[in-house]
Amino acid sequence: MTARISAPPVPAPPFSADHSPAHVRAAPSHPDPYPYYGRLARERPFFRDEANGWWVAASAAAVTEVLTSAICLTRPLSEPIPAALQGGAAAEIFGRLVRLRDDEARGRLKEAVTNAVRGLDLGEVAALAHRRAAELDDELGPRLDEATTTQFMFALPMQVIALLLGIPRERFGDVMGWLAAYGTAAASAGTGIPAMTPDLLRSGHHGAQALLDLASAVGSADAQRGPLFQALLREATRLGCDDERDVIANALGYMVQGFAGMASLIGLTLLALARRPELLRQVEADRTYLRPLIQEVARCDTVTSSTFRFMARDGRIAGHNLRQGDLIIVLLAAANRDPALNPEPDRFDIARKEPKSLEFGAGRHACPADKVAALIVEIAVGHLLTRGVPLERLEAGLSYAASGHVRTPLFKR
Ligand code: HEM
Numbered sequence: 001m002t003a004r005i006s007a008p009p010v011p012a013p014p015f016s017a018d019h020s021p022a023h024v025r026a027a028p029s030h031p032d033p034y035p036y037y038g039r040l041a042r043e044r045p046f047f048r049d050e051a052n053g054w055w056v057a058a059s060a061a062a063v064t065e066v067l068t069s070a071i072c073l074t075r076p077l078s079e080p081i082p083a084a085l086q087g088g089a090a091a092e093i094f095g096r097l098v099r100l101r102d103d104e105a106r107g108r109l110k111e112a113v114t115n116a117v118r119g120l121d122l123g124e125v126a127a128l129a130h131r132r133a134a135e136l137d138d139e140l141g142p143r144l145d146e147a148t149t150t151q152f153m154f155a156l157p158m159q160v161i162a163l164l165l166g167i168p169r170e171r172f173g174d175v176m177g178w179l180a181a182y183g184t185a186a187a188s189a190g191t192g193i194p195a196m197t198p199d200l201l202r203s204g205h206h207g208a209q210a211l212l213d214l215a216s217a218v219g220s221a222d223a224q225r226g227p228l229f230q231a232l233l234r235e236a237t238r239l240g241c242d243d244e245r246d247v248i249a250n251a252l253g254y255m256v257q258g259f260a261g262m263a264s265l266i267g268l269t270l271l272a273l274a275r276r277p278e279l280l281r282q283v284e285a286d287r288t289y290l291r292p293l294i295q296e297v298a299r300c301d302t303v304t305s306s307t308f309r310f311m312a313r314d315g316r317i318a319g320h321n322l323r324q325g326d327l328i329i330v331l332l333a334a335a336n337r338d339p340a341l342n343p344e345p346d347r348f349d350i351a352r353k354e355p356k357s358l359e360f361g362a363g364r365h366a367c368p369a370d371k372v373a374a375l376i377v378e379i380a381v382g383h384l385l386t387r388g389v390p391l392e393r394l395e396a397g398l399s400y401a402a403s404g405h406v407r408t409p410l411f412k413r
Pocket residue numbers: 067074098099100110113117161253254255257258259261262265303304307308358359360361362364365366367368369370372373374
């Protein structure tokens with residue numbers, strides 16, 4: 001049987017007449033999608049959006065069922081790599097990332113990717129992040145305004161991962177541009193947001209090729225590899241993942257995966273503080289509150305608002321009959337507002353007892369980097385607070401990046 005989905009559906013207009021998002025892919029860039037998400041989690045746990053041609057999993061139970069189902073894959077079987085990317089370097093990264101594969105060889109590779117991240121010495125990562133934050137102060141200049149805050153929140157996390165891989169500092173500017181170009185082309189090919197253009201595709205392939213060349217050079221020089229690259233290579237060899245191109249692509253995958261997520265969580269945490277003066281006073285007085293604060297922001301203002309899966313074959317999910325190739329949008333942000341996951345889920349409370357969150361996913365594709373990502377975000381937010389980040393001005397210049405799945409605040413004057 002042929003798959004029903006081969007190209008990303010074209011999204012309808014983003015907001016409805018009552019100002020709620022018109023569909024789930026318009027929600028991540030909406031100013032306040034949470035009443036909408038909450039309604040879906042409680043009232044429409046799993047449904048078909050006929051207008052857009054996709055299914056939506058919104059309750060914690062439905063989201064967990066999809067993420068842990070063996071017949072829900074990260075790509076349609078008929079199109080493991082989006083047609084738009086075929087034939088260029090972007091396909092070489094996309095098709096090898098553990099995030100976007102469900103083939104058999106991927107299992108061992110994921111284990112290697114996970115072991116390498118989980119084996120990182122968090123004390124060493126923290127020291128590196130503090131040092132790099134101080135260097136960035138010099139590079140970005142003494143004035144911390146809305147624009148430099150945004151630059152810092154993107155630069156620090158990406159550069160810490162780059163240092164852990166062994167990428168030289170003088171390439172950081174290029175790497176940032178290449179990651180953005182590859183990421184935009186991959187998102188466009190996979191979700192239709194932003195719309196694909198020949199320029200966007202060309203720069204995505206160019207960025208991908210430059211990243212592959214750089215990672216190959218770093219990976220083949222013993223003295224240059226950083227601890228994360230070293231560990232990935234060691235684990236991949238130990239587990240019998242013998243295709244060097246898989247290792248190179250997944251070393252880059254650490255940056256591809258972490259880049260927007262950590263930047264977004266830094267920005268969303270700053271906004272949470274800007275909106276809650278009492279909490280800000282608490283954190284100013286005692287920085288140990290930052291950790292539970294970041295955890296609560298990740299639950300309440302979820303960065304990876306949604307992910308997606310495709311049916312490997314006809315089958316039943318959440319009591320519905322789905323067809324091979326059907327697309328399911330998996331609303332992590334809605335599930336985090338489901339009262340079945342946490343009592344009073346709409347209350348922002350950093351003292352919440354044993355909070356449960358699907359921010360980092362679940363099942364075989366769950367994020368291996370939850371601890372290290374939260375640590376880098378904590379150091380970044382702490383550093384920005386010490387530098388006097390203009391919290392009171394962030395809201396006025398706030399917009400959210402165009403994305404069907406990730407909620408990224410951007411600040412400007
Ligand atoms: C705040 C930052 C981050 C957030 C919110 C986040 C969230 C997620 C989520 C929700 C998934 C699962 C996606 C799915 O099931 O479709 C995921 C997967 C993944 N993340 Fe993260 N992540 C973050 C940072 C990072 C960082 C820093 C790294 C690397 C150092 C990383 C590496 C990965 C990898 C390799 C996967 C793919 C796992 C797989 O498919 O088996 N993430 N992440």
